[in-house]
Amino acid sequence: MILLVVIASVLVAGVTIYHSQEQNKDYHENRLERKEEQILQSISYALRETTYPVTTEYLELIFMDEIYKIADVQNVAFNIYDMEGQLIKSSRPAFEADSISNCLDAEVLNNLRITTNKRYVEKKTAAGDNYQASYTYINDLKFKPIGIVNLPYFEDNSFNNMELRELLLRLGGVYLLMLLSAVILAYFVSKYITRSLQAISDKIYQTDLTKRNEKIYIENPGQEIGKLVDSYNGMIDELEESAVKLARSEREQAWREMAKQVAHEIKNPLTPLRLTVQSFERKFDPEDPKAEAKVKEFSKTLIQQIDTMSNIASAFSNFADMPAQQNETLNVVKIVQLALEIFNEDYIHFISDEKEIIAKLDRTQLIRVVTNLVKNAIQAVPEVDSPRILVTVASEQEDVKISVADNGVGIADDFMDKIFEPKFTTKSSGMGLGLGMVKNIVENYKGTIDFTSQEGKGTVFTVKFPKE
Incomplete structure (x- = not known):
């Protein structure tokens, strides 16, 4: 959601800037065309009203004063050239004459001749601003070209750029608000979506094979979450059954090992004890003068073996049943x-x-x-x-x-x-x-x-x- 808002804001800002640039371009082209048409209409009117012959040679005389009136009425400066590109008259003051080209470039003249509508627009950049200059033929009363009118036009985009900045600032504020809303909404939505997963994760983390584990109970879980919960609960049941079986098996195995150990340890002294009794029964002679000494030795051997078995029993007893701590x-x-x-x-x-x-x-x-x-x-x-x-x-x-x-x-x-x-x-x-x-x-x-x-x-x- 956040990424979509960011991408949308960048795209809208880019489209807005592009649209503004295209709008400025169309505005200046249309404005230049309108000014040019107005000047041509004024020039055509002046040619109809003049008493001088309407030829190239008399253009300077025809527009000696008229050019200033037209420039003042139309609020735009323009220049008039002959068919060879030589400057005839300019509406600019005399002190700006040095900045006016006295002769048009051959490229301008060639482009003007080959255009179908007999109009050529030259586009340049000057002092960081876009500059356009239109060139159009001046026709006499019989529509024969007798001169060239040049209309310089500097594009002033300061107002439009200011409007664009204000629009972008407003859009930025709106999208910043949308971004914050998206962050907050995404947080709560993600918490809502992942709460079930978090509960499952916590239960899995707490799962311990050595103790009883609780099952997961979630109200109204989604289909996928429900399957995951059922799988976990099924695993817990299987773990409990396996733990019970394992504990029972370990207890039985421990008792079997203990029984084997006890039997083995008790058999160790019983064997020599049995052999001693059999040997004494077979060899003992009551008439033997050393009979009393042999009986004492026999008794000593029996007592030693009995003490050994007693120690064995005590050791197992002490290990299995430790006395309470005092x-x-x-x-x-x-x-x-x-x-x-x-x-x-x-x-x-x-x-x-x-x-x-x-x-x-x-x-x-x-x-x-x-x-x-x-x-x-x-x-x-x-x-x-x-x-x-x-x-x-x-x-x-x-x-x-x-x-x-x-x-x-x-x-x-x-x-x-x-x-x-x-x-x-x-x-x-x-x-x-x-x-x-x-x-x-x-x-x-x-x-x-x-x-x-x-x-x-x-x-x-x-x-x-x-x-x-």
Whole structure:
């Protein structure tokens, strides 16, 4: 709409200017013809009334005074030439005689002779204005050419140009008003047309596969918009069905994996337990003097296997059902030091630039995070000549940061994406639940856990908890 208004205004302005120029051209041509006809009529009247012979030789005498009367009556200056183009008489004052051509150009004479109406108009530009000069034969009473009348005519377009400027200004005001109206109308029309599309765009932007999405309801939509809304609503229904199926499948798959893991971990101690019982039943001799010692050894073996299964059950229980958070205001530096006291390894070092960093956390869960990270570090350094584990606590603005660094074997690039998966482990023993449990605790506090590792050089785990 705006473009159409602009194009229309430019076209109308161009047509107006062109029309004005053509109108000026026709006006001056017609005015020159009228003046020329009036002068010829006056000359013809003078020739009829004169007592001199009507010939070329007497033209100067005939119009000696008459030329001034005609110029005064017609309010126009003109010149009279003989048939050879020599100036005979001019109506201009004597002091302007120098500016009058005393002899006509051969081109003017030739063009005048070859024209059918015996009239020639010469067009030139002088001092920035258009200039015309008409040349016409003066006929005697028998219509024989005896001279040439020259009528100079300067086009005065000042009035017409002023009128044109005023007209263009008025048109400009009208089209400026139309342009503003078009902008306003286009804005509201576009808002009305695109409101449905905007609603659809907002809904598509808000679509989230992890939550329930609302359908689009628009009153009286157009045919195309209605089809688009129906397609979107149909897609939402399909997404919900797919999400339900996917969630159910993931839950079933998770339970299957958990069941397989539990069965596998329980079978590990059951096999040696069964073999131990069978061997004891087959070899045990009550009369043997060492029978009591063998019974104690057998009981010790059974207790060890039972403790292993108990630890397995406890680990799965702790992972599946985390105890409720009992938040309290505590000194994180002191709690981390307390968690490290259960380890006897002399290569474990603790550093903190501050003696007290206060945060609201669950004491038990904080200890569990630290001990699990340190246990992983200990299991990573058994083959290192000079093992070293460094635990640091620091304050970072609104967070408290705990880092556990070791110079152990590191983590291979292939395993980095799986390190926090519940059932993943790179060790020959263990259930792979420690880091998964740590991640669970940290995320419950809206904290973060990440790590950097280089194979063969070591690993650094970093945990950040919000203080509040």
